[in-house]
Amino acid sequence: LPFLGKFKLNYLLKPLKKEYPFLKNSDSSSLQVVNEFLTQSWKNFFQDKSGQIGKPRFHSRKYLKKSYTGKSIIKTAGKRYLKIPKLGYVKTSKTGVLQNTKVKRYTVVLEPTGKYYLSLQAEIPEPEKYSLTDKQVGIDVGVADFAILSNELKYPSFNSSYFEKKAKIWQKKYSRRRHLAKLLVLQDRNKSVLCPRSLESFTNWQKTQKSKAKCQAKAANQRRDYLHKLTTHLVKQYDVIAIEDLKTKNLQKNHHLAKSIANASWRMFRQMLEYKCEWYGKKLIAVDPKNTSRICSKCGYNSSAKPLEIREWTCSKCQTKHDRDINAAVNILHKGSTKLNGQGLAMVTS
Ligand SMILES: [Zn+2]
Structure with a gap:
């Protein structure tokens, strides 16, 4: 079969509209955009050599968004x-x-x-750059304290437990009501009644679905707002921001709720920092997180692995007392600045 590009597919829209008049009800350009997406996804599928990209699938009618x-x-x-x-x-x-x-x-x-x-x-004009402050900072992220800076400032994690708890309650109700509705539908089918009820005719579980979604959205919106404020503040304050390359460390899939939320927030935090640094003319450096929590930030002594519960420790070589997170943030800053200087030298030599 020949491969049809988006323009050829657009020619097919006219006969299709004749056959299915309801297509005329929708925005005509939206159908063209769909053709574009379809062409692109087939192209991705055919050109992909790693075998990771699958065939395009149909969108489910039941999908909520x-x-x-x-x-x-x-x-x-x-x-x-x-x-x-x-x-x-x-x-x-x-x-x-x-x-x-x-x-x-x-x-x-x-x-x-x-x-x-x-x-x-x-298209909008480029945003105005922030003025330079000549300050550098290393940031370590955690679960209890969301961001720990190398200058000993700590920003707490955002707490939206009220709405999370509510969402959990609604989730429970939703599961139970949907389960009951399913049972009744099955009963109808087994007894072969005259007018069997469908799952859609039960409104109570649909209502709970909406309530659940509202609570979840509220919590997510609050968290996003907090992250926006935090990242803008950081980008405004510092010229060079060093963070851990989280891809290798913390982003493994986790079934623990608090951790999975933290994972999602860290990812969002990094994305926001990335584009905001680019917009406002600042620099973001991602460093390898290896050993950042073990090395003493003062003398560079690499002690043995420490269990995660230990918040404070004393370096056995130079006897400095360390807060674990702040020490890690300082190490990240060190790594970042060496990386930055290395880049600078490479640019000069080339
Ligand atoms: Zn030391």
């Missing part, structure tokens, strides 16, 4: 409205930033919480 992407021209109307094809005027947050830009893509998302979100892809 629903979205579409379009690329027609959309216009701002007034201060708080956007005009989107087929949807008409949509109330949004302030559109002032979009005055002199062209929106390239827009995605409408229906979250499992029942809220709609509109995300836009647009």
